Amino acid sequence: xxxxxxxxxxxxxxxxxxxxxxxxxxxxxxxxxxxxxxxxxxxxxxxxxxxxxxxxxxxxxxxxxxxxxxxxxxxxxxxxxxxxxxxxxxxxxxxxxxxxxxxxxxxxxxxxxxxxxxxxxxxxxxxxxxxxxxxxxxxxxxxxxxxxxxxxxxxxxxxxxxxxxxxxxxxxxxxxxxxxxxxxxxxxxxxxxxxxxxxxxxxxxxxxxxxxxxxxxxxxxxxxxxxxxxxxxxxxxxxxxxxxxxxxxxxxxxxxxxxxxxxxxxxxxxxxxxxxxxxxxxxxxxxxxxxxxxxxxxxxxxxxxxxxxxxxxxxxxxxxxxxxxxxxxxxxxxxxxxxxxxxxxxxxxxxxxxxxxxxxxxxxxxxxxxxxxxxxxxxxxxxxxxxxxxxxxxxxxxxx
Amino acid sequence: xxxxxxxxxxxxxxxxxxxxxxxxxxxxxxxxxxxxxxxxxxxxxxxxxxxxxxxxxxxxxxxxxxxxxxxxxxxxxxxxxxxxxxxxxxxxxxxxxxxxxxxxxxxxxxxxxxxxxxxxxxxxxxxxxxxxxxxxxxxxxxxxxxxxxxxxxxxxxxxxxxxxxxxxxxxxxxxxxxxxxxxxxxxxxxxxxxxxxxxxxxxxxxxxxxxxxxxxxxxxxxxxxxxxxxxxxxxxxxxxxxxxxxxxxxxxxxxxxxxxxxxxxxxxxxxxxx
Numbered sequence: 043x044x045x046x047x048x049x050x051x052x053x054x055x056x057x058x059x060x061x062x063x064x065x066x067x068x069x070x071x072x073x074x075x076x077x078x079x080x081x082x083x084x085x086x087x088x089x090x091x092x093x094x095x096x097x098x099x100x101x102x103x104x105x106x107x108x109x110x111x112x113x114x115x116x117x118x119x120x121x122x123x124x125x126x127x128x129x130x131x132x133x134x135x136x137x138x139x140x141x142x143x144x145x146x147x148x149x150x151x152x153x154x155x156x157x158x159x160x161x162x163x164x165x166x167x168x169x170x171x172x173x174x175x176x177x178x179x180x181x182x183x184x185x186x187x188x189x190x191x192x193x194x195x196x197x198x199x200x201x202x203x204x205x206x207x208x209x210x211x212x213x214x215x216x217x218x219x220x221x222x223x224x225x226x227x228x229x230x231x232x233x234x235x236x237x238x239x240x241x242x243x244x245x246x247x248x249x250x251x252x253x254x255x256x257x258x259x260x261x262x263x264x265x266x267x268x269x270x271x272x273x274x275x276x277x278x279x280x281x282x283x284x285x286x287x288x289x290x291x292x293x294x295x296x297x298x299x300x301x302x303x304x305x306x307x308x309x310x311x312x313x314x315x316x317x318x319x320x321x322x323x324x325x326x327x328x329x330x331x332x333x334x335x336x337x338x339x340x341x342x343x344x345x346x347x348x349x350x351x352x353x354x355x356x357x358x359x360x361x362x363x364x365x366x367x368x369x370x371x372x373x374x375x376x377x378x379x380x381x382x383x384x385x386x387x388x389x390x391x392x393x394x395x396x397x398x399x400x401x402x403x404x405x406x407x408x409x410x411x412x413x414x415x416x417x418x419x420x421x422x423x424x425x426x427x428x429x430x431x432x433x434x435x436x437x438x439x440x441x442x
Numbered sequence: 443x444x445x446x447x448x449x450x451x452x453x454x455x456x457x458x459x460x461x462x463x464x465x466x467x468x469x470x471x472x473x474x475x476x477x478x479x480x481x482x483x484x485x486x487x488x489x490x491x492x493x494x495x496x497x498x499x500x501x502x503x504x505x506x507x508x509x510x511x512x513x514x515x516x517x518x519x520x521x522x523x524x525x526x527x528x529x530x531x532x533x534x535x536x537x538x539x540x541x542x543x544x545x546x547x548x549x550x551x552x553x554x555x556x557x558x559x560x561x562x563x564x565x566x567x568x569x570x571x572x573x574x575x576x577x578x579x580x581x582x583x584x585x586x587x588x589x590x591x592x593x594x595x596x597x598x599x600x601x602x603x604x605x606x607x608x609x610x611x612x613x614x615x616x617x618x619x620x621x622x623x624x625x626x627x628x629x630x631x632x633x634x635x636x637x638x639x640x641x642x643x644x645x646x647x648x649x650x651x652x653x654x655x656x657x658x659x660x661x662x663x664x665x666x667x668x669x670x671x672x673x674x675x676x677x678x679x680x681x682x683x684x685x686x687x688x689x690x691x692x693x694x695x696x697x698x699x700x701x702x703x704x705x706x707x708x709x710x711x712x713x714x715x716x
Contacts, residue, residue, distance in 0.1 A: 338573035
């Protein structure tokens with residue numbers, strides 16, 4: 043029956059009455075699948091790029107010890123612990139105009155690259171050799187607002203003496219040695235990185251030891267949080283990137299929801315189209331089916347004839363779709379570039395997290411899951427149509 | 443081989459209700475032209491799409507019940523042995539195709555039983571029975587999308603014969619019917635007579651025990667028709683296959699071992715050469 047199925051497939055793809063419908067069905071399902079693959083790849087690429095940018099700025103997980111409790115972590119297989127001694131202070135910057143609050147984060151020079159990534163900031167920070175002027179890196183928006191350039195000076199107005207009755211403001215000169223653009227408005231506007239720990243003496247309250255834990259799989263951060271709490275329940279406070287970026291987290295949830303909707307729509311369209319085509323084919327072949335039954339074909343044989351035909355149709359559609367989808371992923375950047383250069387249309391705004399281009403990405407596993415799911419769903423649906431072929435009445439069919 | 447034992451057949455109730463209403467209308471109309479009706483067959487049947495509707499044009503038979511139900515076949519009892527040839531001749535609507543449908547298990551008798559090789563036909567499964575028999579249709583009923591050779595091979599492949607063996611057997615039979623030069627031609631590219639010969643080759647190639655031929659020469663001229671009938675008869679004799687043929691042509695009954703006439707749903711033996 044497999045050979046007969048192939049024969050029927052060939053006939054349906056070349057026959058006058060059926061070829062249009064069959065070609066349209068297979069190509070449209072294929073293209074829909076291809077577009078689905080491409081869409082998922084774009085969204086994954088977008089998601090990964092955001093995570094890459096944001097999670098290198100905010101620690102994947104900040105674990106803060108309380109009451110001087112020393113935190114020790116065992117290095118686990120999928121954890122990589124990098125500890126950065128942070129003394130977070132709140133300060134103010136004043137240059138020409140009114141005071142605005144900023145967050146000053148100090149970091150060791152070798153760490154700052156890891157946090158910020160060298161493409162966003164000049165790697166070669168130079169400490170001012172004259173005197174004790176602090177070196178700072180400021181965000182692009184902050185720099186613009188205060189008219190700062192590399193080499194210009196800014197006065198940091200830092201309150202100190204919290205916890206005591208006398209709180210005073212200390213004015214500290216700082217030199218701008220770097221300007222970064224991370225794509226987060228709040229970061230580019232409200233954070234200053236200082237090199238070294240020169241401002242540590244101006245801490246608010248007691249210094250805290252913070253460990254920033256980076257993972258290879260930041261999406262499973264909640265699991266890690268639970269593990270940390272299990273170890274040291276009362277002594278630690280843990281903030282994950284999801285806690286500090288609820289809107290980012292929501293965005294990813296929304297994105298996954300959209301992907302799910304796309305998949306659902308695809309399945310619905312594929313269902314309707316493929317079933318329609320197979321039913322059409324079965325009604326075209328009513329006479330043939332009746333003759334097969336008249337000459338002794340069992341219901342099982344008839345079913346497997348059309349089931350095999352369904353499998354062939356599904357494989358064809360999925361193959362076309364996968365090829366189309368993967369090709370689109372490869373040529374997508376060229377298309378975007380063409381649109382930008384030839385038509386002057388910039389689809390991605392520069393302020394979108396500092397993106398200037400998209401890099402769609404899809405894992406092999408994702409591709410395998412999508413194609414196999416599409417294949418099995420199509421087959422499953424078409425098998426119901428194939429069952430209807432077994433109910434053909436011989437007498438009526440021969441006279442059809 | 444095949445035995446009909448007091449078989450009655452009528453169509454399902456919904457068709458009979460329809461036909462009884464039509465009967466009432468026709469009875470009303472036909473009373474005024476009764477003398478004309480006597481010369482016509484009492485039951486005129488026509489096919490509309492897939493429905494068969496019976497009209498009683500006036501004269502009621504003895505078997506017709508008060509409720510208005512009418513039988514297509516009445517009290518049919520006949521027997522045909524292995525290797526015998528049987529012809530059933532009758533006018534259109536006499537019930538001969540219905541007889542063939544019953545013999546081929548395409549319909550179930552309302553009363554009586556049909557035995558095949560001593561076993562009640564009801565006890566056979568559909569496909570099990572149909573692998574023992576074969577058909578020759580009036581309109582050839584070939585698979586139009588396939589070649590001549592593929593058409594003959596198909597029943598063999600259905601039975602589970604290997605591809606090579608099926609091809610070999612098919613080629614032999616096509617040679618016997620004189621179509622060895624047309625093996626790879628599409629069936630649409632050959633004449634009506636050639637198509638019927640393909641149908642014959644297909645029927646015999648699968649080595650059935652019984653062949654049912656429904657007006658096999660209906661679409662052919664007399665000369666070609668006679669050739670076809672002779673071909674079928676010689677093949678069935680050579681291979682000891684029971685051959686039952688229904689036709690409206692009364693000229694061939696002498697060629698068959700047995701002949702029956704079908705009229706008003708009843709079978710009458712007209713000749714037997716056993």
